[in-house]
Amino acid sequence: MPDGGFDADLHGDAGDGEGVDTHVAQGDIEWCRREYDLTEEGWSLVPVLTALYEWGQKRADRAGITLP
Template sequence: MTTAPPAPESRRGPSCPVELTLEVIGGKWATVILAHLKEGVHRYGELRRRIPAVSEKMLVQRLRTLESHGLIHRTATGPKGAEIVEYRLTEEGTTLVPVLDALYTWGLSRASRTGVRFPPLE
């Protein structure tokens, strides 16, 4: 006796490349974090200052998720309890730089058309 293939709605995995991309970098803060890390290595505290609207819990969750997807690398140095934690893009993460640049350019253009102003970075 053979079993029928699963119905399309029970199929697992992404149905198109855009869905796959959003599974990996989707979520409100993931692309913002990646955009800051494309500029170079950042300590955890620097990311908190650059993204003031994100809660500490959400930032930690997003950093862990991006690390689990192989897009960022976390390095902790120093004694336990006084560690210095830094994040950087991995080789896989750097493949997103053109995408992040395109999002930045579109956002800048959109802001100009709609009158959105951005606060200066500290």
């Protein structure tokens, strides 16, 4: 794992450009505002995340739990 750790790898800050999201600093100070977008690799996770969400909804329904 690169020196930046897991978070750097997810955000593409690891230097390999292979993260799941990208960001662009807005303004002179990097931390003032960032815009995020998913990379192609990140968008490839949408079906997986959708399936997990739907599973969670069905599980909550079976358990009688109301989700917000």
